Amino acid sequence: MPNSKAHAIALCESKCTGCTNCIRVCPTEAIRVKNQKAKIIDKRCINCGQCVSVCPHNALTGVSDPLQDIEKFTYKIALVDPVLYGQFYEDILDPQEVLKKIQQLGFDMVYEVSRSSPIITDFTKNYLNNPKALPVISSSCPAILRTIQIRFPDLIENILPMDSPAEIAAEMAKEELAVKKNIPIGEIGAFYISTCPARSFSFKKPVGRDRSNVDGTLSIKDIFLKISATKEDPQYSIDKELLTPEFFSHGKAIGWARLGGQSQALSIKEFLSVDGIDNVISILAEVEDEKLQHLSFLECQACTNGCVGGNFCVENSFVARNRIRILSEKHRESEPKVSNEDPEKFMIQKEIKPFDVSSLDEDLSEALIKLEKINNVLESLPNIDCGACGSPSCKALAEDIVLGYASYKDCIVLLKEKN
Numbered sequence: 001m002p003n004s005k006a007h008a009i010a011l012c013e014s015k016c017t018g019c020t021n022c023i024r025v026c027p028t029e030a031i032r033v034k035n036q037k038a039k040i041i042d043k044r045c046i047n048c049g050q051c052v053s054v055c056p057h058n059a060l061t062g063v064s065d066p067l068q069d070i071e072k073f074t075y076k077i078a079l080v081d082p083v084l085y086g087q088f089y090e091d092i093l094d095p096q097e098v099l100k101k102i103q104q105l106g107f108d109m110v111y112e113v114s115r116s117s118p119i120i121t122d123f124t125k126n127y128l129n130n131p132k133a134l135p136v137i138s139s140s141c142p143a144i145l146r147t148i149q150i151r152f153p154d155l156i157e158n159i160l161p162m163d164s165p166a167e168i169a170a171e172m173a174k175e176e177l178a179v180k181k182n183i184p185i186g187e188i189g190a191f192y193i194s195t196c197p198a199r200s201f202s203f204k205k206p207v208g209r210d211r212s213n214v215d216g217t218l219s220i221k222d223i224f225l226k227i228s229a230t231k232e233d234p235q236y237s238i239d240k241e242l243l244t245p246e247f248f249s250h251g252k253a254i255g256w257a258r259l260g261g262q263s264q265a266l267s268i269k270e271f272l273s274v275d276g277i278d279n280v281i282s283i284l285a286e287v288e289d290e291k292l293q294h295l296s297f298l299e300c301q302a303c304t305n306g307c308v309g310g311n312f313c314v315e316n317s318f319v320a321r322n323r324i325r326i327l328s329e330k331h332r333e334s335e336p337k338v339s340n341e342d343p344e345k346f347m348i349q350k351e352i353k354p355f356d357v358s359s360l361d362e363d364l365s366e367a368l369i370k371l372e373k374i375n376n377v378l379e380s381l382p383n384i385d386c387g388a389c390g391s392p393s394c395k396a397l398a399e400d401i402v403l404g405y406a407s408y409k410d411c412i413v414l415l416k417e418k419n
Helices: 020-027 048-053 066-072 084-089 095-104 115-126 141-151 154-157 165-183 195-203 220-229 253-256 261-265 277-288 317-330 364-380 394-402 412-419
Strands: 009-011 031-034 036-038 060-062 075-080 111-114 189-192 216-219 273-274 297-301
Touching: 009 036, 009 066, 020 031, 020 048, 020 317, 031 261, 031 273, 048 189, 048 195, 048 261, 060 115, 066 216, 066 220, 066 277, 075 095, 075 165, 075 277, 084 095, 084 317, 095 216, 095 220, 111 115, 111 277, 111 364, 115 253, 115 261, 115 277, 154 277, 165 189, 165 195, 189 195, 195 216, 195 297, 216 220, 253 261, 261 273, 273 277
Parallel strands: 075 111, 075 189, 189 216, 273 297
Antiparallel strands: 009 060, 031 036
8 A cells, every 4th residue: 555654645666667757757856766666755745746647657646534534523624625616517516516515425514715815815915015025925835835945945034924725714614613513623623625735744744833723634536526426415404604605705715726816816916926836946946046026926836727736636727727717707796704813813823944855964074075975976977867767867866876875887878888
């Protein structure tokens, strides 16, 4: 069985053939292929799922929780991301029917994540009046936060100091249900219907807080299949509030499910929305070089088209994005559900710290010696970054050789030259 100890990508070694497709697309060089099997370097993985997308043998998969886990709690909340609506044709299964069927799966409350979006929007508008650094970078994509921690630590101060929509929605939903049912919050479990592995992992090891409000994640793919197979029960009781237009907090909030939704909700001119992890890394490099200081806000999404392109989604991301656009426009005139919550309550609680993934040795003098050896080894390598050795680049291979994870024999080019 596949397993994962420190990230949300599971590897099934029996399916892995060592094809090296995964190492070619990993943006943080977190994968090596040795002895015809892939291996994930835990501290480097950002859980973006690029490797999952290109694996031809399905040896790599995203990790989520089984639906049975909701039974660990007396009361259960389903946190529904609007991305889920984009998986269905509205004339076949509209959002209200989706919500009904989700509750039939055993939930006491269905809570739409977009109801937290207006809180983040209001906070962001005020924060832009006095930011720590420009451009302010959205904190909504966990894969991007981890990328910044690993590759762009100087940009940590640019991150919007606000929890993700799912974290905020979980807290609001638990408090609402606790009051409604007159029960302790400890008896309530909030389960997010997740779009990707990065979100699943973000609740297990949250950034900026000690403990997440989300108690588990269910993949959109699994819920999609269960909803599709569930027959609507006309006798089934559902909270009437879920059937009112006010449930959809606002068309702009629903639009967060696609790229640019968060930025457009701010009603500002100087923003940039970027999708695709490689494109994001390119833009973050420009921000680090102080080339984009004219921007006020930067929305970065690791997946193509935003969250609708997550690994756990079923529908083509372009099709799903268009469905979300239509749904967003349909509800654009509706008034957002009024919240008396203080946005400051949902600010990031702990300092976000960088991840040091390049340390060669705890002893500085030893690290410098190893660095010199790596440079010497690199000079003897072909520097063509073919990946055939099982390392993502010649520089990575040089490091692996010095650290004892590889040898010169792994380089096919050198091996051919000797023969």
